[in-house]
Amino acid sequence: MALTPLEKNRMQPFIPFPDYSGGTPRPDVSALRAAVRAFLEDERRxxxxxxxxxxxxxxxxxxxxxxxxxxxxxxxxxxRFGGQERTAFERYVVCEEMLAAGAPLGSHWIAERQSGPQIMRHGTEELKAALVHRIAAGQLTFGIGMSEPDSGSDLSSVRTKAEKVDGGWRMEGRKVWTTNAHHADYLIVLCRTEARSEDRYAGLSQLVVPLDDPKVTVRPLVSLNGEHELNEVIFDGNVVPDTHLLGQGGDGWKLVIEELAFERSAPDRFMSTFGLLRILTEAVGASGDDRAHAEVGRLVARLSAIRDLSLLIGERLEAGQPATGIATIAKDLGTGLEQEIPEVARRVLSMVPVRGRADAAGALSFAILNAPCFSLRGGTREILKGIVARELGLR
Incomplete structure (x- = not known):
C-alpha cells in the first residue's frame, strides 16, 4: 500500500538540532546517518x-x-572483540537514529550497551573468548540482575547470595523487574559473596549467570499495558563457574556504579516517547494553535538540552573520566521529559487513545501505559536525587 506524504515523513527521524555540543564541531556523520536510515527504512517496509x-x-x-x-x-x-574502534559519538548517532525510528532493540541493547563493556573490562579471558564476539554479532541477549523484591533502587541491600564452592559459586535468591529475562541467554547478577558488615557496600560481587540452568527459574511479570517484558528470576542452587566472576570478589559495588553510568546516560533514557513527540510536532505544526506551539516548543528545547548533556557524559566516559553524578542528573531529567510528552499530547491532541492501533491514537495509548515505569527503571527519582546530593556534599 502506498504511503501518504505525512506517513513517509513520520519514518524520517526528527533531529531538530545539529551534531554539535558546546560549539565544538564533531566528525561528519552524514553518511553514517544515511546508512542507518536506509537500513531502518528496509526494516519498516x-x-x-x-x-x-x-x-x-x-x-x-x-x-x-x-x-x-x-x-x-x-x-x-x-x-579484537569484533568491534570497529569508532568514536563514541558515532555510536551515539546510530543509537539515536534507531530509537527515533522505534526499532525493536531489546535483543541486543543491554548486552551491547553495558554487559559487553563490563565483560571486556573486568571479565576473565575465558569469559571474553566465549561471549564478547557473539554479543558484537547480535547473537546473545543479556539481562540486568540488580533489583530485588525488597531492594529496588537501594542496591546495597540485595540479599541474593553466592556461596563459594569447589570450582564456582552456588547461588540462592531472587531478582525482579528483569527486562526480557525470558528471552535472555545470560544475566549479570549483583549478589552478596561475603556476610554483610558495617560497610554495606562491601562483600558484593557480580557474576555472569547462564539462564539455561534448570535451577534458574524465570517467571513473567505482566505490566499495566498487558505486555510481558518484565520478569522475576529465582536462583535455587545453580552453580556458576569461577570464570564467570567479574573483577575480584567484593568488587561488585564499584562495578555496578560504573555500569549504571552507561545505563543512565544513554539516549534511551529520554527517547522512549520520541515517536509520540514526532507525531505531536507534526499535528501541532499544521494546527496554527499558538498555545500548542508553545507547549511542544518547550518539549523540543528540553530534548535538545538533555541530548547535549548526554553527549557530554559520553565524552567523559570515553575519556575514562567519572560521570556518576552528571549521568544521574541526565537520567532524572530525561525520564521526566519522557513522562511529560504523553501528558502534553493528551492536552493538545483531539483524540481518544486506542490501544494497539498503528496510528497516532495507538502511539498515545502506548506512551500513556508505559510512562509510569520510566522514572522507576534505572533508579527511582528519590534515590537519584540522593546520589546527586552526595556528589554535591549535601548529605
Missing amino acids: AGTIVPGLQSWTTFDRGFSERAARRGFLALTWPR
Missing part, C-alpha cells in the same frame, strides 16, 4: 518496525543480527 507501538525493550533477535551484519553494533569496541 519488511514490517519489523511499527512506529509508536515499540520501544527499545521490544525483543527481536533477527533485527539485532541484521543490524550487526550492517556494522551498527559494537562500534566503539576493539577490533
Whole structure:
C-alpha cells in the first residue's frame, strides 16, 4: 500500500538540532546517518518496525543480527572483540537514529550497551573468548540482575547470595523487574559473596549467570499495558563457574556504579516517547494553535538540552573520566521529559487513545501505559536525587 506524504515523513527521524555540543564541531556523520536510515527504512517496509507501538525493550533477535551484519553494533569496541574502534559519538548517532525510528532493540541493547563493556573490562579471558564476539554479532541477549523484591533502587541491600564452592559459586535468591529475562541467554547478577558488615557496600560481587540452568527459574511479570517484558528470576542452587566472576570478589559495588553510568546516560533514557513527540510536532505544526506551539516548543528545547548533556557524559566516559553524578542528573531529567510528552499530547491532541492501533491514537495509548515505569527503571527519582546530593556534599 502506498504511503501518504505525512506517513513517509513520520519514518524520517526528527533531529531538530545539529551534531554539535558546546560549539565544538564533531566528525561528519552524514553518511553514517544515511546508512542507518536506509537500513531502518528496509526494516519498516519488511514490517519489523511499527512506529509508536515499540520501544527499545521490544525483543527481536533477527533485527539485532541484521543490524550487526550492517556494522551498527559494537562500534566503539576493539577490533579484537569484533568491534570497529569508532568514536563514541558515532555510536551515539546510530543509537539515536534507531530509537527515533522505534526499532525493536531489546535483543541486543543491554548486552551491547553495558554487559559487553563490563565483560571486556573486568571479565576473565575465558569469559571474553566465549561471549564478547557473539554479543558484537547480535547473537546473545543479556539481562540486568540488580533489583530485588525488597531492594529496588537501594542496591546495597540485595540479599541474593553466592556461596563459594569447589570450582564456582552456588547461588540462592531472587531478582525482579528483569527486562526480557525470558528471552535472555545470560544475566549479570549483583549478589552478596561475603556476610554483610558495617560497610554495606562491601562483600558484593557480580557474576555472569547462564539462564539455561534448570535451577534458574524465570517467571513473567505482566505490566499495566498487558505486555510481558518484565520478569522475576529465582536462583535455587545453580552453580556458576569461577570464570564467570567479574573483577575480584567484593568488587561488585564499584562495578555496578560504573555500569549504571552507561545505563543512565544513554539516549534511551529520554527517547522512549520520541515517536509520540514526532507525531505531536507534526499535528501541532499544521494546527496554527499558538498555545500548542508553545507547549511542544518547550518539549523540543528540553530534548535538545538533555541530548547535549548526554553527549557530554559520553565524552567523559570515553575519556575514562567519572560521570556518576552528571549521568544521574541526565537520567532524572530525561525520564521526566519522557513522562511529560504523553501528558502534553493528551492536552493538545483531539483524540481518544486506542490501544494497539498503528496510528497516532495507538502511539498515545502506548506512551500513556508505559510512562509510569520510566522514572522507576534505572533508579527511582528519590534515590537519584540522593546520589546527586552526595556528589554535591549535601548529605
